[in-house]
Amino acid sequence: MIDNLEKKATIPEPLNIDYINTQSKIPYGCKPSHVFQAMQDFIEFLGFINRQLNSKKMGRLETLMMPANFSSIVGEFMSTALPKYCLSLAKNNYHNGHPDLVPKNMFQDDSVQYTNIGIEIKGSRYLKSWQGHNPEEVFLMVFVFDSNVQRDKILGILPKPFRFLMVIGAQLKKDDWQFAGRSAQSRRTITASVKESGYKKMMNNWIYSLPSLNQTDKVR
Numbered sequence: 001m002i003d004n005l006e007k008k009a010t011i012p013e014p015l016n017i018d019y020i021n022t023q024s025k026i027p028y029g030c031k032p033s034h035v036f037q038a039m040q041d042f043i044e045f046l047g048f049i050n051r052q053l054n055s056k057k058m059g060r061l062e063t064l065m066m067p068a069n070f071s072s073i074v075g076e077f078m079s080t081a082l083p084k085y086c087l088s089l090a091k092n093n094y095h096n097g098h099p100d101l102v103p104k105n106m107f108q109d110d111s112v113q114y115t116n117i118g119i120e121i122k123g124s125r126y127l128k129s130w131q132g133h134n135p136e137e138v139f140l141m142v143f144v145f146d147s148n149v150q151r152d153k154i155l156g157i158l159p160k161p162f163r164f165l166m167v168i169g170a171q172l173k174k175d176d177w178q179f180a181g182r183s184a185q186s187r188r189t190i191t192a193s194v195k196e197s198g199y200k201k202m203m204n205n206w207i208y209s210l211p212s213l214n215q216t217d218k219v220r
Contacts, residue, residue, distance in 0.1 A: 005159040009148070010050035010060060012043045013163035015208075024207045026169060027139055028103050028119065029088030032207050038081035039143070039164055039208070045077065046162055062147040062162060067125065074123025074143055075100070082121075092118065099138050119169075127165070127213075128199050131191040135177035140194070141169035142202065166209035170201035 020032045050060040062070050079100040083089045089101045090110035097113050099120035104110060106117065116137045123143045124130050130142050147162040176198030179191075194202070 006060075007054055009159035009161045010047065010054045011161055012047050013161050015039055015043060015164065019210060020208050021206050024169070024205050026119075026141070026207065027171070028086075028101075030082065030086045030119065034082060034085040035141075035167055035207055037085045038078050039167070041081045041084075042074065042077050043162075043164075060148065060159075063150055063152065065150075067149045070147070070149075071123040071125065074145060075121045078123070078141075078143055079121045082119075089119070098136065128194070130194045132177070132194075133191055135174040135179070135192045137171075137173050139169060139171045140198075140202070141167065141207070143167050163210075164208065166213060167207040168202040168205065168209075169207055170198070170205045172198045172201065176201065 015036065017036065020036055022032055024032050026032065026035070046061065053060060053064075058064070061073075065073070079091050082101060083091055083104070088104055090104040092098070092100055092102050093109055093111040094113050097111065099115070099118040101121065102110060102112060102115065102118040107115070119139045119141055120132070120136065121141050121143070122130060122132070123145065125145060125147070127144060130140070132140075144165045144167070145162060146160075146165055148157065148160055152159075172194070176195055177192040178195050179193075
């Protein structure tokens, strides 16, 4: 039974074009349809990788990696895929540059260490309190997903396919963030989290969402 469920879980849940909010506003010429196409690329990529892994009796990519590393892959993939469809955006070629996407040809070689012009991309399993390293005045776009993680097998959680839950985005200000503290014993990197004010901005400009999510936080 588990082997059968594992094989089925290699195929991510299909996207539904009807779940796009065509009224959402994304700057720099990016459209909701561009986001949808980039998401579809990731679905096909992950399905291909996981089917190959399964054929070798290996676990799926999302169960082989640390959760934070897999979330980073989702975000990095979107940063690379979106400019394929939105030709007015380019991936920031500066190593660890901010933000991830910048207007094409605005900066030499589409490379800039830091600017508040562009779109920052993140992948996350969480429905709110999205994090960054610093409070930033930037358009933040978050791809929220659900998938198995490494510890699920130990906890007895059955295999399930990867699925996108929603995509939200908005122009945030520094006061839409707050620093997340840590104890004196913690070695966790200090981060900033999106506050309720930023959360409302992003949810009010949702780009893609499963109908089953709380509709009271979203407006069409």
